[in-house]
Amino acid sequence: MSLPENIKNFSLYPLNDEDKVRYDYYQKQLSSFWTSDEIDFTSDADDFLGLDEDIKTLVKNVLSFFTVIDGIVIDGIFKTLLIGSVSLADMMFYTAQLNIESVHVVVYAKALRDIIPKDLGDAILSNLDTMESIKRKTDWIDAHVSSGASREHMLVVFSCVEGIFLMSPIMMIYRLASLGIFKGLSFANEQISKDEQLHSEYAEYNYSVSKKIPDEDVIKIVSECVELELLTLSDILPKTSGVFHPKDFVDFIKHLGNIKLKGHGIDPIWDVEVENLASWVGSVSMTRKSNFHETKVGNYSTFSLKDDKPNVDVNVGYMLRDF
Numbered sequence: 001m002s003l004p005e006n007i008k009n010f011s012l013y014p015l016n017d018e019d020k021v022r023y024d025y026y027q028k029q030l031s032s033f034w035t036s037d038e039i040d041f042t043s044d045a046d047d048f049l050g051l052d053e054d055i056k057t058l059v060k061n062v063l064s065f066f067t068v069i070d071g072i073v074i075d076g077i078f079k080t081l082l083i084g085s086v087s088l089a090d091m092m093f094y095t096a097q098l099n100i101e102s103v104h105v106v107v108y109a110k111a112l113r114d115i116i117p118k119d120l121g122d123a124i125l126s127n128l129d130t131m132e133s134i135k136r137k138t139d140w141i142d143a144h145v146s147s148g149a150s151r152e153h154m155l156v157v158f159s160c161v162e163g164i165f166l167m168s169p170i171m172m173i174y175r176l177a178s179l180g181i182f183k184g185l186s187f188a189n190e191q192i193s194k195d196e197q198l199h200s201e202y203a204e205y206n207y208s209v210s211k212k213i214p215d216e217d218v219i220k221i222v223s224e225c226v227e228l229e230l231l232t233l234s235d236i237l238p239k240t241s242g243v244f245h246p247k248d249f250v251d252f253i254k255h256l257g258n259i260k261l262k263g264h265g266i267d268p269i270w271d272v273e274v275e276n277l278a279s280w281v282g283s284v285s286m287t288r289k290s291n292f293h294e295t296k297v298g299n300y301s302t303f304s305l306k307d308d309k310p311n312v313d314v315n316v317g318y319m320l321r322d323f
Contacts, residue, residue, distance in 0.1 A: 009087070018087075019088075020094075022093055022205075023089040025198065025201075027227070029100065032173055032195070034191050036103055038191070039184055039187060043184065044181075044183065045115050058236050058244070060120065061131070062173060063124070065134050067128070068138065069137075069138075070101045075103055076142075076154075080143055080154040081094055081151065081154055081155065084291060086206075097199055101210055112125075133236055136232070139313060141161060151210070155206050155207040156217075156221050156222070157221055159207070162197075162199045163197075163200040163201075163260055164260060165225065167196065167256055168249070168253050171239075171252060174186060177242060201263075204264060206322060212265075218266055219266060223257070225260075226256070229253045233249055251273065
């Protein structure tokens, strides 16, 4: 931890202006805390068995990634941003984040165990190191964590990990949930997505009050993240399915990249047909909402793809970031 060696720095009060915001984020994380016991995957197992083989393969790939990513985030945050905390309030937020990331780890481990038949689940766990769609992204994260890069650099990296690497596969599950299936996994992802949004926004806030890295470095980080996610999309998205339309997901991933750039004070670089994207995202959202009476639901908020600034009450669940 990089706190000055002065004992008063280990007292929370008085808070300066920056730490007032950090403490507010910490309080928001605590107030939205949830546990894995809230999630029931019973019906999801039957849903999986009824899928076409290509959609089953997609679900297996997504769950494989979910199974490891939060553990990798815990490791990376601990080694970089927690140890490099700039204040007690900053440290408190990251300890709260690691706590809820641990809940995500448990939830996705249970999802793989309870949704996927045991023989397939065992095979997935045995082959995680050789799954290229996962390895590319985990290697990318590890390279940054191991690089000794600055705190500001790592803030950008983890904002992208949580705002792009995680939100893209979550949207794939939401697309399936819009068909009335995977209610347990969809509810879990509602809870997890609001956590990831908070973490991504916190990283962007910390970056905004820190010494900036060159804009070209931010663009490079975001662009690499988008390209890796597009490669994953190409690998795992069914080629002949009426459920998944590649262009929608390509535009969605690029739009997430634009949002990350704007969150770091940089103009968007990807040309995305926002009106069409808004219509698609909205249709997925509304279809899922129509099934709300049939399942548990996290609190919900509306969203707009046009707004530059998010309007998120983190005590309110959401399906996607408010743009």
